[in-house]
Amino acid sequence: xxxxxxxxxxxxxxxxxxxxxxxxxxxxxxxxxxxxxxxxxxxxxxxxxxxxxxxxxxxxxxxxxxxxxxxxxxxxxxxxxxxxxxxxxxxxxxxxxxxxxxxxxxxxxxxxxxxxxxxxxxxxxxxxxxxxxxxxxxxxxxxxxxxxxxxxxxxxxxxxxxxxxxxxxxxxxxxxxxxxxxxxxxxxxxxxxxxxxxxxxxxxxxxxxxxxxxxxxxxxxxxxxxxxxxxxxxxxxxxxxxxxxxxxxxxxxxxxxxxxxxxxxxxxxxxxxxxxxxxxxxxxxxxxxxxxxxxxxxxxxxxxxxxxxxxxxxxxxxxxxxxxxxxxxxxxxxxxxxxxx
Numbered sequence: 001x002x003x004x005x006x007x008x009x010x011x012x013x014x015x016x017x018x019x020x021x022x023x024x025x026x027x028x029x030x031x032x033x034x035x036x037x038x039x040x041x042x043x044x045x046x047x048x049x050x051x052x053x054x055x056x057x058x059x060x061x062x063x064x065x066x067x068x069x070x071x072x073x074x075x076x077x078x079x080x081x082x083x084x085x086x087x088x089x090x091x092x093x094x095x096x097x098x099x100x101x102x103x104x105x106x107x108x109x110x111x112x113x114x115x116x117x118x119x120x121x122x123x124x125x126x127x128x129x130x131x132x133x134x135x136x137x138x139x140x141x142x143x144x145x146x147x148x149x150x151x152x153x154x155x156x157x158x159x160x161x162x163x164x165x166x167x168x169x170x171x172x173x174x175x176x177x178x179x180x181x182x183x184x185x186x187x188x189x190x191x192x193x194x195x196x197x198x199x200x201x202x203x204x205x206x207x208x209x210x211x212x213x214x215x216x217x218x219x220x221x222x223x224x225x226x227x228x229x230x231x232x233x234x235x236x237x238x239x240x241x242x243x244x245x246x247x248x249x250x251x252x253x254x255x256x257x258x259x260x261x262x263x264x265x266x267x268x269x270x271x272x273x274x275x276x277x278x279x280x281x282x283x284x285x286x287x288x289x290x291x292x293x294x295x296x297x298x299x300x301x302x303x304x305x306x307x308x309x310x311x312x313x314x315x316x317x318x319x320x321x322x323x324x325x326x327x328x329x330x331x332x333x334x335x336x337x338x339x340x341x
Contacts (some may be wrong), residue, residue: 048062063122064260066098066286067136072197074268078127112150153178188240227257242309
């Protein structure tokens with residue numbers, strides 16, 4: 001990346017009042033390579049985040065070197081996390097990216113504590129650790145090295161092709177600890193993807209990274225997530241997706257269906273109204289005031305995915321549910337979010 005050799009050219013003092021209460025904010029900066037995006041460099045006090053014991057996730061800890069994401073996916077489930085900083089889940093999530101510049105140093109200190117039990121750590125569970133900012137900040141090599149040297153198993157989930165830079169490092173780590181990588185590819189139609197995730201690499205570029213990871217001796221998985229009702233969910237579309245995944249060299253797949261929790265629902269509804277207003281009645285019928293699709297639709301997608309996977313010799317990813325079940329919907333009227341479609 002050309003940006004990786006550039007100096008930051010402009011500091012933005014007080015660029016974002018919402019971050020004024022963050023005592024560890026070092027500076028806010030911009031670069032011409034990222035027009036419209038501000039990076040807020042912070043000194044992290046901790047790197048490892050404990051996953052609640054009630055969670056069904058197959059990992060115990062997470063690391064998030066970035067908050068916010070320049071991929072700008074209209075459907076991103078992590079959008080509401082930006083509101084914890086006093087920012088909004090829409091434009092701010094796409095354009096105000098928090099960078100934990102010292103995360104690798106802090107992590108090294110945490111991994112040598114006598115209390116550390118080398119439980120599995122996941123990266124990419126909130127925002128992408130290989131989003132474009134990683135080309136300059138280069139936080140992941142230090143994180144991966146620290147985890148591998150400490151004997152800590154880990155996984156990386158990304159839709160960023162910058163991971164290709166670190167494939168030799170990741171392959172080496174996988175020889176020392178249990179280390180896995182996975183790529184998310186939600187939309188295989190580039191024209192549709194350009195409006196849904198304007199800052200993300202193309203599906204071809206991501207599948208190229210899958211092939212490169214396979215060539216480096218890794219066994220990458222692919223997450224087809226989220227499957228978007230009436231946009232990417234037909235039997236023909238899912239069959240074509242699985243065919244391309246298999247051609248890239250992946251052998252295991254997981255999937256999930258779009259969910260629209262508060263903060264995400266409003267932003268996706270805005271996209272739908274702008275790009276596909278013809279689908280609003282169908283989304284209204286499918287979601288209404290719910291965040292999750294009903295079970296009959298979930299069952300339909302389950303069968304389509306299973307058929308497509310079988311046709312192309314793909315297996316379901318074993319360390320996470322291949323058929324995620326929706327949490328129970330709130331019953332009290334006061335708990336229901338408004339119908340936005």
